Amino acid sequence: MDIAQLQAHFRGEVITPGHAGYDAARQIWNGMIDRRPAAIARCTGPADVAAAVRFASENDLYPAIRAGGHNVAGLAMLDGGLVIDVTPMKGxxxxxxxxxxxxxxxxxxxxxxxxxxxxxxxxxxxxxxxxxxxxxxxxxxxxxxxxxxxxxxxxxxxxxxxxxxxxxxxxxxxxxxxxxxxxxxxxxxxxxxxxxxxxxxxxTQVLSGMLVYPRAMSAQVLRRFRDFAEAGLPDELILYCGIVTTPDGFPAIALIPCYCGDDLAEGERLLAPLRKFGPPVADMVGRMPYLALQQMLDAAAPYGIRSYWKSSYLAGLPDDAIEACAAATAATSSPRSLVMIEHAHGRATAPAPDATAFGSRSHAFDLVILSLWSDPAEDQTHIDWTRDTFRAMQPWAAGSVYVNALSEDEAERTPEAYxxxxxxxxxxxxxxxxxxxxxxxxxxxx
Ligand SMILES: Cc1cc2nc3c(=O)[nH]c(=O)nc-3n(C[C@H](O)[C@H](O)[C@H](O)COP(=O)(O)OP(=O)(O)OC[C@H]3O[C@@H](n4cnc5c(N)ncnc54)[C@H](O)[C@@H]3O)c2cc1C
Structure with missing residues (x-):
C-alpha cells in the first residue's frame, strides 16, 4: 500500500508503524487485542472518510472501522491493513x-x-x-x-x-x-x-444506584429480581441484576434500578418494596444527575483491561435457571468479572421484530458474562470460566444474542443475532x- 497516495487526498493524520503515536492509536478497550495495522487513517470529516474508502477500494483493502474502540471482539483493529479511524470527528x-x-x-x-x-x-x-x-x-x-x-x-x-x-x-x-x-x-x-x-x-435527573447483597443470597436475589421485573414495571423503570465483587473484595450480587420518569417521587414509591427486600448490606439508590448515572459504572470497565464475553438472551428465568446461575457464579475466576442479567420491556420490546434490523425484541432477560482481568498469564483460566458459566445456562438460552456482545471467536453466531x-x-x-x-x-x- 502506497501511503503517499492516501495522504495526497487526506487532511487528517495517517499513522504508520514507527510513528510516535502508533501504539496509542492502535490501543482499544480490550487489552487482549494486540493488532498492528499498516496504517491508521485518522479522519477529520466525511471527505477524509471518502478518501480512505476510495483508497481501500483502489488497493483492494478491506478496512476496519474504529470509533470508540469498545468492541470486545476487537473489530476496530486489524493486522497489516488499513484502519479508518473516526475518533477525531466530534462535531x-x-x-x-x-x-x-x-x-x-x-x-x-x-x-x-x-x-x-x-x-x-x-x-x-x-x-x-x-x-x-x-x-x-x-x-x-x-x-x-x-x-x-x-x-x-x-x-x-x-x-x-x-x-x-x-x-x-x-x-x-x-x-x-x-x-x-x-x-x-x-x-x-x-x-x-x-x-x-x-x-x-x-x-436531566434520574433515580438509580445499587442495592448490594452478599453473594450467598444469589438465588433469593435473582428470584426477587425476576418477580419484581415480571410484575409489570412501568416503562420508566429498568432493572438489572449484576453478580459483582465490591472494590474491597466482597463477593456480592446487586440489583441496579434506574427510574427516568418525570416525577422521581413516583420512582421512589415504586422502588420502596424492592429496597426493603433483604435487607441489602448497602443501599446506594438515590436521585442523581443523568451525567452521574452515565459514569456510575465506568470504574468497573477501564480501558485496556483484558476481557472475554459470552452472552445470550434467555427464554425465561425459571427457578431451575436461577439455581444454575447461582451455583455457576458462586465464585468468579477474577474479582473484576461481572455477570449481568438485564431486563428489557416497554418501548424496548414493543416494536415488531422486523421493524428494525435489531433482531432480539422478544426476550426480556439478556445474560452477559463479562470476564475482566489484567494478567496475560491468566487468559485461559478466565476464558474457561466464562465458557463454563455460559454452558451452565445453555438449557435456558433463547437462541438469540445481541450482536455487540459477540466475542472474537463467535463470528458464526452473527446470523443468530439477526x-x-x-x-x-x-x-x-x-x-x-x-x-x-x-x-x-x-x-x-x-
Ligand atoms: C465496557 C463496555 C460496556 C458496554 N455497554 C454497553 C451498553 O450499555 N449497551 C450496549 O448496547 N452496548 C454496550 N457495549 C457494547 C458496545 O455496544 C460495543 O462494544 C460497540 O461495538 C462499541 O462501539 P464503539 O464505537 O466503542 O466500538 P468500536 O470497537 O470502535 O467499533 C465496533 C464496530 O462498530 C462498527 N463501527 C464503529 N464505528 C463505525 C462507523 N463510524 N461506521 C460504521 N461502522 C462503525 C465497526 O464494525 C466496528 O468494528 C459495551 C461494551 C463495553 C466494552
Whole structure:
C-alpha cells in the first residue's frame, strides 16, 4: 500500500508503524487485542472518510472501522491493513426545539451526553461513558432509558454514510429507507457512518444506584429480581441484576434500578418494596444527575483491561435457571468479572421484530458474562470460566444474542443475532456493499 497516495487526498493524520503515536492509536478497550495495522487513517470529516474508502477500494483493502474502540471482539483493529479511524470527528449540533441532536461518530457517550445535557436533553445510550456512540448505535443499543425511549436505534432519525464506492448517502425514513432499516442494528456492514441524528428527551435527573447483597443470597436475589421485573414495571423503570465483587473484595450480587420518569417521587414509591427486600448490606439508590448515572459504572470497565464475553438472551428465568446461575457464579475466576442479567420491556420490546434490523425484541432477560482481568498469564483460566458459566445456562438460552456482545471467536453466531431479519440484511448488503468491502465486522455476507 502506497501511503503517499492516501495522504495526497487526506487532511487528517495517517499513522504508520514507527510513528510516535502508533501504539496509542492502535490501543482499544480490550487489552487482549494486540493488532498492528499498516496504517491508521485518522479522519477529520466525511471527505477524509471518502478518501480512505476510495483508497481501500483502489488497493483492494478491506478496512476496519474504529470509533470508540469498545468492541470486545476487537473489530476496530486489524493486522497489516488499513484502519479508518473516526475518533477525531466530534462535531455535534443540537436543535432544542425539534428535540434532536446530530453527532459525528467520533463521540463517546461521555462527550455526547456532556453536550446534550447542556440543553437538558438525553436519549438512550450505553452504560459506560467511554463507549463510542457509533458501534453501540449501529448494533442496536441497550441502555437505562430504553423502557421509556426505546433502544438507541429506535431513536435514530438519519445517518450519513460513506458507502463502498466512496459516495455520501443520507439514509432516513424518506431517503434510502432500506439502508435506514438495516443501519438500525446491522452494525458496520454498509459503509462508514459519519454522523447520526438522534431523537432526544427532556431528562436531566434520574433515580438509580445499587442495592448490594452478599453473594450467598444469589438465588433469593435473582428470584426477587425476576418477580419484581415480571410484575409489570412501568416503562420508566429498568432493572438489572449484576453478580459483582465490591472494590474491597466482597463477593456480592446487586440489583441496579434506574427510574427516568418525570416525577422521581413516583420512582421512589415504586422502588420502596424492592429496597426493603433483604435487607441489602448497602443501599446506594438515590436521585442523581443523568451525567452521574452515565459514569456510575465506568470504574468497573477501564480501558485496556483484558476481557472475554459470552452472552445470550434467555427464554425465561425459571427457578431451575436461577439455581444454575447461582451455583455457576458462586465464585468468579477474577474479582473484576461481572455477570449481568438485564431486563428489557416497554418501548424496548414493543416494536415488531422486523421493524428494525435489531433482531432480539422478544426476550426480556439478556445474560452477559463479562470476564475482566489484567494478567496475560491468566487468559485461559478466565476464558474457561466464562465458557463454563455460559454452558451452565445453555438449557435456558433463547437462541438469540445481541450482536455487540459477540466475542472474537463467535463470528458464526452473527446470523443468530439477526434471526429472521438476516436474509433481508443480506439483500441490503448486496445492494450497498456487493464486494463485501466492509467485512471486518460481525459480517453479514452479501
Ligand atoms: C465496557 C463496555 C460496556 C458496554 N455497554 C454497553 C451498553 O450499555 N449497551 C450496549 O448496547 N452496548 C454496550 N457495549 C457494547 C458496545 O455496544 C460495543 O462494544 C460497540 O461495538 C462499541 O462501539 P464503539 O464505537 O466503542 O466500538 P468500536 O470497537 O470502535 O467499533 C465496533 C464496530 O462498530 C462498527 N463501527 C464503529 N464505528 C463505525 C462507523 N463510524 N461506521 C460504521 N461502522 C462503525 C465497526 O464494525 C466496528 O468494528 C459495551 C461494551 C463495553 C466494552
Amino acid at each position: 455535534i449540533s443540537i436543535d432544542r426545539k425539534a428535540m434532536t441532536a446530530t453527532a459525528q461518530t467520533g463521540h463517546t457517550w461521555g462527550t455526547f451526553d456532556r453536550e446534550t445535557q447542556m440543553h437538558g436533553l438525553a436519549t438512550t445510550g450505553g452504560l459506560i461513558s467511554t463507549t463510542g456512540i457509533a458501534g453501540l448505535t449501529l448494533g442496536g443499543g441497550i441502555g437505562w432509558l430504553m423502557g421509556r425511549c426505546g433502544l438507541v436505534c429506535d431513536n435514530t432519525l438519519s445517518y450519513d454514510v460513506i458507502t463502498a464506492d466512496g459516495s455520501l448517502v443520507t439514509a432516513s425514513a424518506n431517503e434510502h429507507p432500506d439502508l435506514f432499516w438495516a443501519l438500525k442494528g446491522g452494525g458496520g456492514n454498509f459503509g462508514v457512518v459519519t454522523s447520526i441524528t438522534y431523537r432526544m428527551y427532556p431528562i 434471526g429472521p431479519n438476516h436474509s433481508r440484511l443480506r439483500r441490503v448488503k448486496a445492494q450497498y456493499d456487493p464486494g463485501n468491502r466492509f467485512r471486518h465486522n460481525q459480517n453479514i455476507k452479501p
